[in-house]
Each structure stands twice: as structure tokens, then as C-alpha cells.
Amino acid sequence: MKFEKASTGHKGLDNIINYLRIGDNVVWQVDAIEDYIEYAKTFANVSLKEHKKVIYMRFAAHPPILENQDVFKTYVLDPSVGFESFTTEVHRIITKEGLEAFYIFDCLSNLLEAWATDLMIGNFFQVTCPYLFQMETIAYFAIIRGSHSFETVARIRETTQLLLDLYNIQDKRYIHPLKVWNRYSSTMFLPHIERNEDMIPVTSSAEAATLFKYLPKHGFGNVKRHLDYWDKLFMDAENLLYNKDSHVEASKYDMQKMIEQLCKFMLSREKRVLELTTKYFTLEDLLSIKARLIGSGYIGGKAVGMLLARKILHNDPRINWDDYLEPHDSFYIGSDVFYTYLVQNGWWNLRVEQKSKEGYFKAAEVLREKMKHGKFTESIKEQFLQMLEYFGQSPIIVRSSSLLEDGFGNAFAGKYESVFCVNQGTPVERYKQFEAALKTVYSSALNKDALEYRLKRGLDQADEQMAILVQRVSGDYHKKYFFPFLGGVGFSYNSYVWKEDLKPDAGMIRLVLGLGTAAVNRVEGDYPRVAALDQPMVQPLGNMEDIKKYSQHKVDVLNLEKNKLETVSLNKLMWEKTGIPMELIGILDYETNRKIREYNIKEQEAWILTYEKLFKDTEFIPIMQNILKTLETAYSYPVDIEFTVNCLSDNSLKINLVQCRPLQTKGVGGKIDIPEDLDEKTLLFATKGHFMGGSINQIIKRIIYIDPKAYSNLSVQDKYALARLIGVLNKLSADQQDAPTMLVVPGRIGSSTVSLGLPVTFSEISNMSIICETAYEIMGMVPDLSFGSHFFQDLVEAGIFYVAIFPNSEETLFNIDFFENAANDLKDILPKETRFENVLKVIDTQSQIQIKADLKTQNLKCYRIV
Structure with missing residues (x-):
């Protein structure tokens, strides 16, 4: 770091501080921006004369500090984009301009209009000042006296090299250096009065009395100065609420403006969310939120x-x-x-x-x-x-x-x-x-x-x-466990209808016993209850054997003794007699209970969770329909909610709504005409139902296919390596429109158990247009139709169409010969990965493959165009 001296442009000030040094950040604490402007201009002009590069950082609403665009380089910044984007852009500019540039910043106090909190101004200065120092610059900043808390001013004082108080009293200007780094004189830290080009230390009692008589009004005697701008804002809101103006109309206007301001600073910057919050929240609501807020923002x-x-x-x-x-x-x-x-x-x-x-x-x-x-x-x-x-x-x-x-x-x-x-x-x-x-x-x-x-x-x-x-956590104590009776997610629009007569706009829910983690996530080998709200008793399953197999067998609970989240079997919960009203959500598993009696096991019952009585004999389904439709109407948009259900001692139900957000959906769209008379030889696959993502009519240019038998023979290490390879191919398929790609894999996409499917992350399949999970039941690799989970919501949001293929189903045709006999382009695309040629195929379709699905009729066909 150079210790080269530089002038402020003011002889008297140069004498007080023994000139500026390269690396100095200079913060001026002023009562009015006009006083700062004059000193900043003086510094900028003398720097130009000395052939220095002067940069003006313009971001405030006050009059510009430097106006001559021909000689000063100006960057216009927008603080409303947020602290991080603003600060990152400032750092980018400093990097671009390089060493020994001199900077004039607008008044930092004006950032409060965009950020609302002193804390963020302190953060901005604490990260920007050292970088300016490192880049061997000199920079001028200003803050308005009394606008910031003592804590913020203390952070600025600690970080900056120079902190100067500037007063204008009865048209006389005083400068009081509070911090001057690496310099000292016997009068440096006394207040100085400006007289022409000189700065005279205030030593006379008369001058000192005039100055210090003024100070309490703007500093030590003002209690509000101890407060953050954020806290002052909410104090004003409380005063407005509890000291209403006698003129009702004026009071309503003022309160609405305060609501809009608080929503903007505390709730959201997003236009549509702000419209909703300012419409529904009252000032009392917002102050109640503030009372539960730690920190600010x-x-x-x-x-x-x-x-x-x-x-x-x-x-x-x-x-x-x-x-x-x-x-x-x-x-x-x-x-x-x-x-x-x-x-x-x-x-x-x-x-x-x-x-x-x-x-x-x-x-x-x-x-x-x-x-x-x-x-x-x-x-x-x-x-x-x-x-x-x-x-x-x-x-x-x-x-x-x-x-x-x-x-x-x-x-x-x-x-x-x-x-x-x-x-x-x-x-x-x-x-x-x-x-x-x-x-x-x-x-x-x-x-x-x-x-x-x-x-x-x-x-x-x-x-x-x-x-x-x-x-x-919503729930109750069940001996050594804590959990809610039920947890679930709900959708006001059902993108996953599995029967022709189900109505997508009726909505759907996913429901589990216990904590709702299994309702929002795809869980290996376990299944929540999926219910279409227009026909909740209709399941996307066939016989009782399927209903039992594809039901919930494990329950997520909080173990109070072990002090951790735990997954326990449903049978274990039944054994421990935790007081769950099972008759409301399940039916007895007579076959299993018969075996239990044969083994002479006492006090044990097996249940199958079907939720029949809950759906038929309680208000639960109408309540969920009302919640979802009321929220969808208010949002003017489909919604997705998370909730818990607790059963009280009088058997009444209480719902805890823990989350609500706009739901990304694909609508039914127009009817898709699917050819009926296709030659089976031209079909790659066809199925009735088992697809998600709306209707589709898509040409496929590339197919990535994993052979199920070859995959099952891979080592665990190679299965993970193959998943990473899919991620590489995913990056090469970045354009869904120009190069629509279909991924066909055995078992479950994203499985954490490699024996059940491919252990990819969502980022490794995010560019696919179509994903097919195929059943290879000999090895236990079966698609998991986790309707409405986060995984499937990701697919819908990313515009990825999903289909599950069950080759042994009467309603499914799967042309395995096409995939086994197709040419493999893997070695041409990734020559170093030929070791996976017998497992992974990359098939160039020459744009001769088309997939069509109609959501209403639940028909899907993927075929060669002839």
C-alpha cells in the first residue's frame, strides 16, 4: 500500500488531517446534503487537476453531487434491486476501474429508502470500505446525522479511515474530526471553524459554547438517535395505530400508506405478492409480525x-x-x-x-x-x-x-x-x-x-x-413420541388425474399419518394416500393387494427420548399403543392379523391406512375443498398448501395451515388426437394413465436409454458413476425446444437406494423433456407414482413430462426390441465413456419419434412416424 499524500482541495482541511492518504475512506457526518456536496466537489476538482480518475457513484434521490459528465465518470445504480445485487455491482465497478481511482458516493443515508435498515448500510460499508482500501483508492461518503443508530455509526467508525463531523451553525461551518487513521496532532481532534481557506481550532469559550449548545439538539440529547431507522419506522406505525387522527378519511389514507410501506420493507418486493399483502393485512397484523421478528428485513x-x-x-x-x-x-x-x-x-x-x-x-x-x-x-x-x-x-x-x-x-x-x-x-x-x-x-x-x-x-x-x-411443531405427545395425527399437502389443481372422469380443477391431497415429511417427499418403498377431492375414494390402484402394498408402512415421528427425528414402522406404533384413533384412518388387515394370532402374539393389530372413514364420515374433505378454492380465488392462481391435522379429545379435527404458495401447473389444454390404428411395430410404448404434466404432442430428437438388466448387474460404485454420466448428457441437452430429449430408466429416478433406481439429482435431469420410469420387477425396480411430491412438482415446474411404464400391465405396451436394437451414439458423443456402452444408449431419432398424450382420455402413445 502506498502512503502517497493527496489533497482534499481545501487548504485548511489538509492542514487539520495532514492530507489524505491513498487508501483513505472518508465519511462525512452532516446535517444537510448541501454541505457534503461542496466538500465533495472541491475534492473531485482538485483530483482532476492532479490527473486522477474520478468516479461518481450515483444512487440517491438528492441533487447530483457531480454534474459534469464529460470529466467525471458516473455509474447510476439502483438500490431497490436489493443489498446483495447492489453491493456486488459496486464491487464489480471497483474491480473494473482498477487501482488508484478516486470515488465520490451519494449519501449512504438515502439507502434507507430502499433497504429500511441501518444494519444493511453498516454491512455495505463494512464490505466495501476494505475493498476500496485494498484497491488503493480514496473515497468520499456521507451520512445524515441523527438518521442512524449508535451501533451503525460505530461500525462505520471502526471500518473507515476518516470520520468527520460537519456542522453548519448560523451560516458558520465547523469540522470535527472523530477519527483520522495513522495521523495525529495536538489539535487534530478538536472542532474547527472554517474561515476562508483556513480551519481554526475552537479554543475560545464563546465559540465552544455556541457549538456545544447546538450539539444536544442533534446528538446526545435525542433519544431516537439510539434507534435503528427500522425501529423508528415501527414506532411511527404504532403511533399511527394507537393515536388515530380525528379526521377519519385522512387517518385511513395514512394507515394504508404505512401498510404499503411496511409490506414493502418486511414482506415482499414481488408485485403480485405485495398486492395481496396490502389488500389483506391490517396495521395490527403487521405490528404483530414485527413483534415476533428477530433482527430486521x-x-x-x-x-x-x-x-x-x-x-x-x-x-x-x-x-x-x-x-x-x-x-x-x-x-x-x-x-x-x-x-x-x-x-x-x-x-x-x-x-x-x-x-x-x-x-x-x-x-x-x-x-x-x-x-x-x-x-x-x-x-x-x-x-x-x-x-x-x-x-x-x-x-x-x-x-x-x-x-x-x-x-x-x-x-x-x-x-x-x-x-x-x-x-x-x-x-x-x-x-x-x-x-x-x-x-x-x-x-x-x-x-x-x-x-x-x-x-x-x-x-x-x-x-x-x-x-x-x-x-x-403441530402435534401431540404419544408416549415417547411427538407428532401430528396427520400431515399432508393439498393442490387446488390436480395435474395428476389418473382417470378420465376426474376433474383437474377439483384439486387433490397427499396424506400421511405422522409428520408430513413423507407427504412432500418421494419416499423409498412407502406411499402416502393420494386423493382426488372430487372422488376421494377412487385410488390410482386396482385390488386390495395393491392398496395394501402401495400404502403407508412407516411413520415419521419425533422421538423425545432420543431427541431426534425418527422413522418407525406402523406396526411398531400399534404395538406401543400410542393412542392414535386408527378406526378413523384405517381398516384392519385381516390376513396379517390372522398370522399374528397363529403365532400367539398378543396386543398387536395390523392396519391398512385407507382413510375411508375420515373421507366419508367427517367434514375433512369439504374443509379441504373450501380451503383450497378460497385461497385459489384470492390468489387468482392455483395454490399448493402444506398442513397438519390434529384430532382433539372430542374427536373434532383441527387443521394447521403451515404453508401456501402459488402452484405451477400445466393445464389440460386442447384435446390431443391420438392415432388409433397404429401398427404395433411402430410403437415404442403405449399406456393408459400413469403420466403427469398435462397433455403433450412432442417430437423427440434424442433418447437416453438405460438397459435394466445391465444396470442391475453394475456395482454400486458404477451405478453412481452412471448417474453422474446422465448429468453430463443432461448438460448437452440444454435446449428443450431445439433438442427435446427423452430419458428412459428402470425403476425410480432420483432413488437414494441404487437397487431401486438411478441415483441422480434433479439438476442432473433438469434439461430433459420427457422422463420415463420403467418397471423391471424381477429386480424390484418399480416406478413410484408419488403424485404431488416435491419431485413431481419439480418436473411440472421445469416443463418435464413424466410417464411410468409397467410392461406387464394389460393396459401397457412396451417395445423392448426397439431400445435393444437401436444404434448407440454414446461413443461419438462421449468417447471416454465407452465402458457404459452395454448399459447406456444415446439414440438419435432423426426426429422420427413422436409422443402424444391426452389428459382427458388418459391415453398415451409414443411411436415412430412412418
Whole structure:
């Protein structure tokens, strides 16, 4: 670092501070922007005379500091894009301009209009100032006195090289250096009065009395100065609410403007979400949310969706929803805490690197690991502790609630983590468990699937702050276990109809006993109950043997003794007599119970979960229909919800609505005419039902086929290697429109058990147009029709058509000869992967293959065009 001197352009100021040094960041604390402008212009002009490159960073609404575009280089920035995007762009500019550029920044206090919190201004300065220092620059900044908390000013003072107080009192200007790094004189830190070009230390009692008489009005005596801008905003909201104006119309206008402002700063930046929140939330609602908010910033999409859905229902006059809905008990960790965690642990440069094209995935791996081991500030830790004291030893769940999550067009379903904290043990143990869960969720913002998802949707440069939703787990104690009676997901539009007479717009649900994890995820060898809400008793299965086989056999619970999430068998729960009202959701398994009696096993009963009595004899189905349609009407868009159901002592049901988001769907579309008289030799496959993603009429240009027998003979290591190879081919199939590709695999896509299917991640199949899971029952590889799971929602959202093929079914035709005899282009595309030639085929169809499916008739045919 050079210690070359530079002039401020003001002789007296140069004398006070012994000139500027290369690397100095200079922060001016002023009462009016006009005072800062004059000194900034003086510095810019003298720097130009000395042949320095002067850069003006323009982002505020105040008058421009530098106006001559011919001599000053100006960058116009938009703070409303968010802290991360704004800060990253500033760093990009500094990098581009290189060493020894001189900078004039607009007033930092104006960033409050976009970000609302002092915390983020402190974060911005704390990451930008050291980089400017490293680039051997000199930079001028300003803040408005009294607009920031002592904590923010302290962070700025700690980071900057120079902090100067500038007062204008009765047309006399005073400069009071508060910090001048690496320089000292006997009068340097006294206030100085400006007289022409000189700066005279204030030593006379008369001058000092005039100055210090003024100070309490703007500094030490003003209690509000201790508060963050964020806190002042909510104080104003409380005053508005509890001290209403006598003029009713004016008061309504002021309150609506405050609602809009608070929604903009705390709930969302997305236009359609903001329209809904400002329509339904009252000022009381928003202040109630603030009372449960830790830190500042947004509460994130998942929290907003949950609260908004509840508010929409409670505003519905047709039903008294208090009779049916369980109150939520939630806290919110603001999105600003996430960025502050990165900044104060010294990881911001790594975050900037991760935003680059080269570091997008590579730097993410490093940062993700670091985020699991960072530290929180003491003030934030204290708020965490108070929240945990509130919950006591009740189980809680720490859920992702990022800015982009659960919005219109980008659901991020299942992309980020949610972690159960069973919350048993001493306060110290419970805090450690909570903090580990929080760091797990934070680090999941950088997992590969999430990064791939953002990249594919053009969101890789968007702000994606991770807010957190902390909820009391809905449920009850069942001896040593804690879990809700039922957990489930609901869809107001059923993209997965499996019979001709089912109505897609009637909606559907997936339901499980216990925690709802198995309702949202595809689970190996276990099946939730899927119900179309117009015909809930109709299952996509045949006989009782199938109903038993494809039902739930395992239950996710919280084990209070082991202090962890656990999956136990349904039979074990029955053995332990946990008090579940099984007659409401199941029927006795007479065949298994007969065997139990033959073995003389006492006090054990086997059940098959069918939910018949729940659907027929309770209000559950009408309630779910009402919830989904009411929310869909309010959103003017199909919705997807997560919920729990608890059965009270009087056998009444209470539903806890824990999540709501816009549902990405594919409609029925127009009727697809499917040829009836095709020669079987031209068919690749045909099926009745078992497909998802709406109707389709698509030419296929490439087929990727995995031979089931050859795959089953691979080692476990080679099966994983083959999955990675599919990921490579997926990247080569990046354009779904120009090169539509069909992937045909045995068993289950994305299986974590390699004997049941191909262990790919979603990012490794994200560019496919069509995915086919084929049954190879000899080896136990059977497609898993997990209608409505996160996996299948990913397919719908990515525009991927899905079909399950059961070759042994009477309603299915599968032309194995076509796939076995087709030419293999693998060695031409990936010459180094010929070891998999007997397992994997890449078939160039010459655009002679077409697939057609009609959602209404449930007919599907894939055939050669002749």
C-alpha cells in the first residue's frame, strides 16, 4: 500500500488531517446534503487537476453531487434491486476501474429508502470500505446525522479511515474530526471553524459554547438517535395505530400508506405478492409480525405465504375458520441476519466470487461448508435464547423462508432445508441444537440443486437472502413420541388425474399419518394416500393387494427420548399403543392379523391406512375443498398448501395451515388426437394413465436409454458413476425446444437406494423433456407414482413430462426390441465413456419419434412416424 499524500482541495482541511492518504475512506457526518456536496466537489476538482480518475457513484434521490459528465465518470445504480445485487455491482465497478481511482458516493443515508435498515448500510460499508482500501483508492461518503443508530455509526467508525463531523451553525461551518487513521496532532481532534481557506481550532469559550449548545439538539440529547431507522419506522406505525387522527378519511389514507410501506420493507418486493399483502393485512397484523421478528428485513416467502393464507381464510365471512384452524405459533428471523452472518464472519468476498460465472458452483461449495461453522453476534444470540425460552421444551421446526421462495413462478419446492429440533435437554443443549439447525438451513441456500434451479430461471444474480421461519411443531405427545395425527399437502389443481372422469380443477391431497415429511417427499418403498377431492375414494390402484402394498408402512415421528427425528414402522406404533384413533384412518388387515394370532402374539393389530372413514364420515374433505378454492380465488392462481391435522379429545379435527404458495401447473389444454390404428411395430410404448404434466404432442430428437438388466448387474460404485454420466448428457441437452430429449430408466429416478433406481439429482435431469420410469420387477425396480411430491412438482415446474411404464400391465405396451436394437451414439458423443456402452444408449431419432398424450382420455402413445 502506498502512503502517497493527496489533497482534499481545501487548504485548511489538509492542514487539520495532514492530507489524505491513498487508501483513505472518508465519511462525512452532516446535517444537510448541501454541505457534503461542496466538500465533495472541491475534492473531485482538485483530483482532476492532479490527473486522477474520478468516479461518481450515483444512487440517491438528492441533487447530483457531480454534474459534469464529460470529466467525471458516473455509474447510476439502483438500490431497490436489493443489498446483495447492489453491493456486488459496486464491487464489480471497483474491480473494473482498477487501482488508484478516486470515488465520490451519494449519501449512504438515502439507502434507507430502499433497504429500511441501518444494519444493511453498516454491512455495505463494512464490505466495501476494505475493498476500496485494498484497491488503493480514496473515497468520499456521507451520512445524515441523527438518521442512524449508535451501533451503525460505530461500525462505520471502526471500518473507515476518516470520520468527520460537519456542522453548519448560523451560516458558520465547523469540522470535527472523530477519527483520522495513522495521523495525529495536538489539535487534530478538536472542532474547527472554517474561515476562508483556513480551519481554526475552537479554543475560545464563546465559540465552544455556541457549538456545544447546538450539539444536544442533534446528538446526545435525542433519544431516537439510539434507534435503528427500522425501529423508528415501527414506532411511527404504532403511533399511527394507537393515536388515530380525528379526521377519519385522512387517518385511513395514512394507515394504508404505512401498510404499503411496511409490506414493502418486511414482506415482499414481488408485485403480485405485495398486492395481496396490502389488500389483506391490517396495521395490527403487521405490528404483530414485527413483534415476533428477530433482527430486521424480510420474513421471506414461506412465512408470508403461511400468514397470508390464514388471513385470507379468516376474512372469508362464509365460514368461521376459528372452528377449523389451529392457531400458528411462529417466529421469524429476518433476512438481514443472513447477510450480516456472512459479513461479520468475513465471507463476503467469497459470496461475491460465488456470484461470478467462474465461481458460481465452485465458490459455493467452499462457502456452504464455512456457513456451518460461523458465529452470530451477541445481540442476535440473545434474541435466539429468548425465543427458545418461550418455546420451552416443545418441539420446533426451523424452516427456510428465502426471498424468492414460494413466489409466483418460482416455488423452490424442496430446494432448501427444513430441520426439526426435538428441543429436549438443558437450555445450553437446546440452543446448540437450534443453532446447528439454523446453520444447516442457511448453508442449504448454496446446495447444488438450488443453484441449478436459480441458474435455469435466470435468478443466479438475484438477491436470495435466507430468512427463517421457526414454528412450534403441530402435534401431540404419544408416549415417547411427538407428532401430528396427520400431515399432508393439498393442490387446488390436480395435474395428476389418473382417470378420465376426474376433474383437474377439483384439486387433490397427499396424506400421511405422522409428520408430513413423507407427504412432500418421494419416499423409498412407502406411499402416502393420494386423493382426488372430487372422488376421494377412487385410488390410482386396482385390488386390495395393491392398496395394501402401495400404502403407508412407516411413520415419521419425533422421538423425545432420543431427541431426534425418527422413522418407525406402523406396526411398531400399534404395538406401543400410542393412542392414535386408527378406526378413523384405517381398516384392519385381516390376513396379517390372522398370522399374528397363529403365532400367539398378543396386543398387536395390523392396519391398512385407507382413510375411508375420515373421507366419508367427517367434514375433512369439504374443509379441504373450501380451503383450497378460497385461497385459489384470492390468489387468482392455483395454490399448493402444506398442513397438519390434529384430532382433539372430542374427536373434532383441527387443521394447521403451515404453508401456501402459488402452484405451477400445466393445464389440460386442447384435446390431443391420438392415432388409433397404429401398427404395433411402430410403437415404442403405449399406456393408459400413469403420466403427469398435462397433455403433450412432442417430437423427440434424442433418447437416453438405460438397459435394466445391465444396470442391475453394475456395482454400486458404477451405478453412481452412471448417474453422474446422465448429468453430463443432461448438460448437452440444454435446449428443450431445439433438442427435446427423452430419458428412459428402470425403476425410480432420483432413488437414494441404487437397487431401486438411478441415483441422480434433479439438476442432473433438469434439461430433459420427457422422463420415463420403467418397471423391471424381477429386480424390484418399480416406478413410484408419488403424485404431488416435491419431485413431481419439480418436473411440472421445469416443463418435464413424466410417464411410468409397467410392461406387464394389460393396459401397457412396451417395445423392448426397439431400445435393444437401436444404434448407440454414446461413443461419438462421449468417447471416454465407452465402458457404459452395454448399459447406456444415446439414440438419435432423426426426429422420427413422436409422443402424444391426452389428459382427458388418459391415453398415451409414443411411436415412430412412418
